Amino acid sequence: MIAERAKKVKPSPTLAVDSKAKELKAKGFDVVNFGVGEPDFDTPEHIKEAAIKAIRDGFTKYTPVGGIDELKEAIIEKLERDNGLKYGKENILVSCGAKHSLYNIAQALFGPGDEVIIPSPYWVSYPDQVLINDAQPVIVETKEENDFMVEPDALKEKITPRTKAIIINSPSNPTGFIYTKKALEEIAEIALKNNIYIISDEIYEKLIYDGEKHISIASLSEEVKERTIVVNGLSKSHAMTGWRIGYAAGPVEIIKTMTKIQSQSTSNPTSIAQKAAVAALKGPQDCVEKMRQEFEKRRDYLVKELNNIAGVSCRMPKGAFYVFPNVNKVLGKNGINSSMDLSIYLLEKAFVALVPGSAFGTEGYIRISYATSMENLAKGIERIRKSLEELR
Structure with missing residues (x-):
């Protein structure tokens, strides 16, 4: 029998989202992955x-x-x-x-x-x-x-x-x-x-x-x-x-x-x-600063675009490479009643992978990682915008 303490542990939701996104990608779908917290830069x-x-x-x-x-x-x-x-x-x-x-x-x-x-x-x-x-x-x-x-x-x-x-x-x-x-x-x-x-x-x-x-x-x-x-x-x-x-x-x-x-x-x-x-x-730390500057540009772009989507509001974070937009005004439409419902909808409808706020203990939010290219950010945001418009 499995030890009781092991039964208390849940699989990592962030890694589960990443796994599902990769599975869809392997099947030929063009998935934009906003789920994983991993820099897209190569090791210096x-x-x-x-x-x-x-x-x-x-x-x-x-x-x-x-x-x-x-x-x-x-x-x-x-x-x-x-x-x-x-x-x-x-x-x-x-x-x-x-x-x-x-x-x-x-x-x-x-x-x-x-x-x-x-x-x-x-x-x-x-x-x-x-x-x-x-x-x-x-x-x-x-x-x-x-x-x-x-x-x-x-x-x-x-x-x-x-x-x-x-x-x-x-x-x-x-x-x-x-x-x-x-x-x-x-x-x-x-x-x-x-x-x-x-x-x-x-x-x-x-x-x-x-x-x-x-x-x-x-x-x-x-x-x-x-x-x-x-x-x-x-x-x-x-x-x-x-x-x-x-x-x-x-x-x-x-x-x-x-x-x-x-x-x-x-x-x-x-x-x-x-x-x-x-x-x-x-060794030299200029590589770290270069990545930081690029992340800052992506953050500025992403927050601006998210705040232009009806029903979404996003405060400007000061660090890391995540935004945590408030999507409470989106929930309750077309049977989408939770951040998990919304995440599944966006993955299956828009092929955009992100993580529900409930995974982090806070309902009504989603986490988007901007550890990806500006091209992917633009593509993913446009897909999110269109998909949320269809919920009205």
Whole structure:
């Protein structure tokens, strides 16, 4: 029989949409895929060359479980340079992607009876990673008019003696919004007062627009840092999704426990990918800025076009590569009563793949990824416009 904890886990809706879109495409349909959160750029050449050199040099054996020293040192330099955070190698764990880092944290911290606060809209894997570790996700709703940032009073209402942690994601998947320093300070104050951990997912840190600046909550004070586990990686910033390199930085005891867990699951991340990650962190960063500028152009175009579609409204996100338009005025027509109904309709009618807001815990919205070409954006938006007009 299947273990009860495994029955609690749902398949990733974003990957399910991507799979369905690829299935239709394989059958010959011209599908525009707005569903997947993966940069459409190739991994920069200097990073690929570092991996090729690693292969030729025979760097193809096991490495230390938590990552090679060279990579840990590069991560330490990055965290101090970009985030004002000082760590030692004992505070760093390199894993097989940021998702793996988050899973290791859940394994190390959560257990039966624990509660973990997750603001919605949330990245789809947060609740399931809590559930699979026999803890309980506690969802706190946020408001569009507040840029989907959790409000202090709403957060306080959800805290109980069983609360173990809060997970924050800035810039956010799916909304694209970022937390202000004031909002982070409020969360930090509540976390410290209630002795709960902060898990800060900062994977989209390098993709921020309009001159805004990313602030890591761990940088607010040494006291906050001691209660925070920072998660980051190279998938989004350096177009390295398939390389599977993520990392966590946090208190020694927690990182040590996560490393022990990793030693009994995946062991070390791929040796070759680790060498590539060193090149990514220590090499030229103009490639990252080039991608960021292109994403910003796409965001500006997409938000403008969405707001020109009747029944759709879309706020301007500040980061990541997603928009999260409000489609409540579209729902209720022709039997389309939910964001899932709308997503299915647009996939089958317009051959446009996107993800329903319900997958992120927030009904009445859809998530569109603009990690695709301007040509695809124009084609997809026109198809959405025509299909929604037919619902009137």
